[in-house]
Amino acid sequence: MPDTTPxxxxxxEREASRLELFVRIVYWIAIGIVAWIYGLLAMICLFLQWFxxxxxxxxxQGLSDFAQGFFEYNVSRMPYMYFMTDVRPRxxxxxxxxxxx
Numbered sequence: 684m685p686d687t688t689p690x691x692x693x694x695x696e697r698e699a700s701r702l703e704l705f706v707r708i709v710y711w712i713a714i715g716i717v718a719w720i721y722g723l724l725a726m727i728c729l730f731l732q733w734f735x736x737x738x739x740x741x742x743x744q745g746l747s748d749f750a751q752g753f754f755e756y757n758v759s760r761m762p763y764m765y766f767m768t769d770v771r772p773r774x775x776x777x778x779x780x781x782x783x784x
Contacts, residue, residue, distance in 0.1 A: 725753035
């Protein structure tokens with residue numbers, strides 16, 4: 684029977700780089716700017732989704748996918764942002780899943 688346990692994205696790493704700690708500051712700023720813009724667009728999508736549900740009684744797939752992408756973007760950057768890993772994520776949004784198969 685195959686193991687269906689999702690791979691954890693929040694994993695403890697003992698080793699840490701001092702140089703990466705300083706690089707992280709620049710990454711925080713860049714990721715923060717992208718997350719802010721992405722968040723604004725996601726809020727517009729959620730606002731439109733609200734009207735879509737109110738008027739038609741169903742959800743629109745594209746709006747849901749965009750909002751899900753914003754959530755996944757934030758969650759996939761958390762291990763780096765909260766000093767859990769030194770592995771740098773991409774600054775721009777990419778395909779990410781909260782639970783990897």
